[in-house]
Amino acid sequence: MSTVNARAFSAAQDFLLGAKKFWTTQMYPLLREQDQALETKTPVAERMQTSDLYPFYAWMERHLQRMKYAGRYGLVPWHETQRPALEAALARQDVPTVAGFQVPAYYPSFDVHQHPGGLMGDGLAGFVYERGARSTTPLDKHFDLHHRFTRQVGAFTKPQRILDLGCGFGKSTRPFAQQFAQAQVTATDLSMPCLKLAQHLDAQENIDKVRYLQADACATGLANASYDLVTSTMLLHELPTTHLAELFAQAHRLLEPGGWTVHLDFLPQVQPGADAFTHFIHAGHAKRNNEPYMPSLAAFDLKGHLQSLGFTDIRITPFAENDQALDSHYRFWRFPWTVVQARKPL
Ligand SMILES: C[S@@+](CC[C@H](N)C(=O)[O-])C[C@H]1O[C@@H](n2cnc3c(N)ncnc32)[C@H](O)[C@@H]1O
Structure with missing residues (x-):
């Protein structure tokens, strides 16, 4: 004891x-x-x-x-x-x-x-x-990047049926449930302890509309064309390349025409001023934090893969986790936050 x-x-x-x-x-x-x-x-x-x-x-x-x-x-x-x-x-x-x-x-x-x-x-x-x-990004007192992300999504779409893949304990899901009050929300993860905690925390925040499911993000078994937003936060870098490819194929299957797939993750090459040092530090972080698939995400041709699946309106852009993060004089260590978004054509 x-x-x-x-x-x-x-x-x-x-x-x-x-x-x-x-x-x-x-x-x-x-x-x-x-x-x-x-x-x-x-x-x-x-x-x-x-x-x-x-x-x-x-x-x-x-x-x-x-x-x-x-x-x-x-x-x-x-x-x-x-x-x-x-x-x-x-x-x-x-x-x-x-x-x-x-x-x-x-x-x-x-x-x-x-x-x-x-x-x-x-x-x-x-x-x-x-x-x-709570201390993954030690400078963000309120760790509000999930809310920043949902606000950014809300600027270009108003989804009615949202699927959050790799939801963990619901930190990425609750902001979607709160921001899109009319929407139905489904969230999946592999980890039952995380899913149960997600549901427990939802109850504490009086959120009762999220349907949590234990499912592989790449094999959910959910119905074709049943969502207009398929999203994930910090999931892509946790997937081996074959899974990564399957995830986007599945997002395409699950989306109705006109729906969006939008993901917040880590891509060093997209960051302003990225150089060999940026890549070295990112690869070192992957090793030291036991993140074996971070380097393969950085090397994966996301744009080409999304195009090959038939997605349009593809944008892969750096994401500011705080107001200063993308300024040229920002000096502190940060994750190479990136938004990947694409649309299934109408
Ligand atoms: C870094 S966490 C992010 C959790 C949450 N989205 C957030 O923003 O706090 C990544 C999550 O992905 C889940 N995960 C990893 N591989 C998965 C897969 N193939 N299918 C579903 N979830 C997966 C992990 O269990 C973990 O909860």
């Missing part, structure tokens, strides 16, 4: 968040400045071999995240101390599984985000993930 009390746990997590802010706002800009000052054309990986700062930068990225989840003050042991109450909260949630559901082999084969056991390994995995996600 853990001897960690709530105060010690909070203090340790606050310390880790403070260290992550230091990494984001001090270490990363300094590393970039130092690299830009080098007058050499050698590849970035070679330049980093001679950097005194890069090993500390990389160590911090890997191990702050590891300590967030595991170790004496980690999220996993802390939630273990609350197990009976948390399990009781979820016991009341019933989420259906689609017929023929299978967990794709890649999904449980590594600890995504360094989350021990991943998102399906334990009944409390959703709670652990939700708490961990």
Whole structure:
């Protein structure tokens, strides 16, 4: 039984968040400045071999995240101390599984985000993930990028039937349910602990219109042409290339003519001023955060694939997660947020 009390746990997590802010706002800009000052054309990986700062930068990225989840003050042991109450909260949630559901082999084969056991390994995995996600973007106090994204979607379409793929604990789904008050909303994920938590959190926010389903985003079994918006947030980079290709084929099948598929994810090449350093840092993040499919998403010909499926109005554009993020003088580390949108022709 853990001897960690709530105060010690909070203090340790606050310390880790403070260290992550230091990494984001001090270490990363300094590393970039130092690299830009080098007058050499050698590849970035070679330049980093001679950097005194890069090993500390990389160590911090890997191990702050590891300590967030595991170790004496980690999220996993802390939630273990609350197990009976948390399990009781979820016991009341019933989420259906689609017929023929299978967990794709890649999904449980590594600890995504360094989350021990991943998102399906334990009944409390959703709670652990939700708490961990609060500090994923350490500068965003209110973590409102999901609302920014839904507002951006609302600027070009007013959907009536929305499908949110890879919904996690509903963080991406609730803003759609709130912004498009008239719309019916379906949300799917592989992780039952996340889906149950999503439904539990909806109930706390008096949202009762989302239908959660356990389903592979690439094999939902939902009816043809039954949605006018198929969306995802931070799902594409979690899919192997074959799944990625299937996801868009399925979005095309599920959309009615005129419907939109719109995804918020990470593409370094789309960012203003992206260079070899940007790509190196992104690939390093993928390794250090256990995100094996981030590089294959960056290399995938999304536009060509969408065109080959018959989509039109294809736009792949950088997304500003805060008001300054896309300014040329913005110096802090950030995810290469990108919106991918396309329309099924009428
Ligand atoms: C980074 S999380 C994002 C969750 C949520 N959309 C959000 O914005 O907070 C990615 C989610 O995709 C889910 N996922 C990964 N592969 C999936 C698949 N093939 N089908 C459905 N969900 C999947 C994971 O379980 C996880 O909940």
